Amino acid sequence: MPPPSLPFASSAAGQGEGPKSQSFGGIEGTEMTQLTITNIKRPGSDQPESITVEHGVIKGWNLPHEGEVIDGQGGTLAPALTELHAHLREPGQTEKEDLASGLAAAAAGGYGTVVSMPNTSPVVDDPAIVRALIEKAEGLGFARLKPAAALTKGQKGEQLAELAFLKDAGAAMFTDDGRTNENARVLRLGLEYAHSLGMVISVHAEDATLRADGVINEGPVSEALGLPGNPAAAEAARVARDIEIVAQTGARLHVQHLSTARALDLVREAKKRGLPVTCEVCPHHLTLTDEALRSFDAIYKVAPPLRTQADAQHLLAGLLDGTVDCLATDHAPHTRAEKERDLLDAPFGIAYIELAFPLMWTRFGEQLGLEKLLDLMTQAPARVMGWPEPTLEAGTPADLVVLDLQTQRTVNPAEFKSKARFSPWAGEMLRGWPTLTVVNGRVAYRRE
Template sequence: MLTITNIKRPGRDQLESVTTENGVIKGWNLPAEGEVLDGQGGTVAPALIELHAHLREPGQTEKEDLASGLAAAAAGGYGTVVSMPNTSPVVDEPATVRALIEQAEGLGLARLRPAAALTRGQKGEQLAELAFLKDAGAAMFTDDGRTNENARVLRLGLEYARSLGMVISVHAEDAGLRADGVMNEGPVSEELGLPGNPWAAEAARVARDLELVALTGARLHVQHLSTARALDLVREAKARGLPVTCEVCPHHLTLTEEALRSFDALYKVAPPLRTQADADHLLGGLLDGTVDCLATDHAPHTRAEKERDLLDAPFGIAYIELAFPLMWTRFGERLGLEKLLDLMTAAPARVMGWPAPSLEAGAPADLVVLDLGTEREVNPAEFKSKAKFSPWAGERLKGWPLLTVVGGKVAFRRGD
C-alpha cells in the first residue's frame, strides 16, 4: 500500500492525497496507509505512455539496456514503454518477446510492451509469425529502423494484423528518394555540401501506405512525422474515414535543420530535422487534433558513435527523460496542460486500443507527480540513460517528474 500526500489533480488548486493498494488506486483523501510519500505540491497525472523507444536489447547493450532504458523512462514520467524490435537479433521470435517482458518485470521500473518485427529479420520479404508474436505479448508490429519497400508484403501484413486486431506502425520514408541523405534537403544542405533527404521521401511513402490502408481497412500508425506535406496527407486520409493515426516527436518540434550547421552528429536523426515551417505545421497538427500523440523515438548511441563524422555517425537522439519538461516549457502555454497530458497518456492508449488511463478509484496505479513550476538545468551527467549527452544540455526546463509510480510501486523518485 502506498499513499502520496500534498498533490494536486489537474485543474484543481487544493492539496489532496491518493492511496493505492494491490496495484490500483484505492481512493482519494483517505487516512494515510502503508508507505507515505510527500508529493511536494506537485500535479498528479496518469503515468505517461511511450509508443516509440529504442531500448537496444537484445544485442546492443553498449548503447542502452532494459535497466537503463526503463529507468530513464520512469525518470521521464513514463509508466509504459513500447520498445522497437530493430535489435541484434531482431525481435521476431515469440520466445524473445516473452524473455524481454519477463526481464523487464523483474526490474520494478517502467512497464515494457515490446513491439515485434512485421517481417522476418526486418528484411521486408516474409511476414513474421504474427499470431504467435501477439500471443507472446507483442504490443504492435513494425519494421521501424527500416522502411517497408515491398508494398505487397506490407499489404499482406496489414490484412493479417487486421484479423488479429493489431496495429502496424511504419517508418515512412522512400528508401530510394532518401538515398544517403543525412539532413533535410534544401538550401541549408546545399550550402553545407551535405547529402539531403527530401520532404518527398516521407510524403511519397505516406501516400502509398495510406492507399494500402484504404485497400485493406487495417489500422496503420505513422511514426515520427516530420514534414508539412505528410501531415496534410494524413489529415486528408482521416477526412476520408481511414483508420490511420500518427505521432510527432518533440525533437521535430523544437529543433530544425539549422542545427546541422554545427556539423554535429548529435542532430542527425531519421527522418531528419526539417524547416521551421515544417515544425510550425506539426505544432498546428497537435493543436487541431490531426496528430494523435507524442512519442520520443528515444534512440541512444554511444558517445563515440555520435562523435563520428556526420556522414558516418548513426541516426538518433536519446531524450525520454526530457520529453515532458521540453514540451511543457516550450509549448505549455499554447497546448495547455490538459491537452499535453492527453497527447502523452490517453492519446497513445487510444492509438493502441488500450483502456484510457485514469485517476479514478479502481484504475491502475500508474501515476506521475510533476513539478510544473520549478526550472531545472538539463544535466546529461544525471541521465539514467547510457546516452549522457543532449542537444538541450544546459537549457533550463520546468515540468520535471518528481515521482513515478507503476502498478502501485515507486519506479522513480527525484533525488534518489
C-alpha cells in the same frame, strides 16, 4: 511452440486460468502494499489532496493514510505517461542502452509504459525473445515494457514474421522501424493479417530510393554544407502509398515520427476519408530544425531528419487541431564515440526520454495547455493502441506521475539514467520535471 505450418493461427493460451488482477494494455498487476501520496493537486486544481493505491490499483482520494506515505510536495498528479516508440537496444546492443538503463530513464521521465522497437540484434521476430524481454523487464521495477515485434522476418521486408505467435507472446504492435517497408504487397498482407488479429502496424514512412544516402533535410542548409539531402517528398510519397493500402485493407496503420508539413496534410486528408490512420510527432521535430546541422554536430542527425521551421510550425498546428494523435520520443541512444563521428558516418538518433515532458511543457505548455499535453502523452497513445485510457479514478491501475510544473532545473546529462549521457538541450532550463513515478502501485522513480 505451434507448428510452423500454422503461422497465423490464434492461440488459446490463457483460457481456463483463474482470476487476474486489473491490467493496462494486457500487462497484469501483482500484489502490492498500500501507498499514499499526499500534498498533490489534480490537473487544473490548486487544492492539495492525497491519493491511496493498494495492490496495484487506485483505492481512492483523501482516505485515511495507511501504509507508506510519500509527500508529493505540491506537485500535480497525472496518469503515468505512455511511450509508443523507444529503442532500448536489448538484445545485442547493450553498449548503447539496455532494459535496466532504458526503463529507468523512462520512469525518470514520468513514463509508466514503454513500447520498445524490434531493430535489435537479433531482431525481435521470435516469440521467445518477446517473452524473455517481458520477463526481464518485470523483474527490474521500473517502467512497464511492451515490446513491439518485427513485421517481417529479420526486418528484411520479404516474408511476414509469425504475427499470431508474436501477439500471443505479448508483442504490443508490429513494425519494421529502423527500416522502411519497400515491398507494398508485403505491407498489404501484413496489414490484413494484423487487422484479423486486432493489432496495429506502425511504419517508418520514407521512400528509400528518394531518401537515398541523405543525412540531412534537403534544402538550403544541405546545399550550403554540401551534404546529401533527404527530401520531404521521401516521407510524403511513402505516406501517400501506405494510406492507399489502408483504404484497400481497412486495417489500422500508425505513422511514426512524422516530420513534414506535406505528410501531415496527407494524414489529415486520410482522416477526413474516415480511414484508420494515426500518427505521432516527436518533440525533437518540434523544437529543433535543420539549421542546427550547420554545426556539423552529429548529435542532431536523426531519421527522418530535422526539417525546417515551417515544418515544425505545421506539426505544432497539427497537435492543436487534433490531426496528430500523440507524442512519442523515438528515444534512440548511441555511444558518445558513435555520435562523435562525422555526419556521413555517425548513426541516426537522439536519446531524451527523460526530457520529453519538461521540454514540451517549457516550450509549448502555454499554447497546448496542460490538459492537451497530458492527453497527447497518456490517453492518446492508449487510444492509438486500443488500450483502456488511463485515469485517476478509483479502481483503475495505479500508474501515476507527480510533476513539478513550476521549478526550473538545468538539463544535466551527467544525471541521466540512460547510457546516452549527452543531449542537444544540455544546459537549458526546463520546467515540468517528474518528481515521482509509480508503476503498478510501486515506486519506479523518486527524485532525490
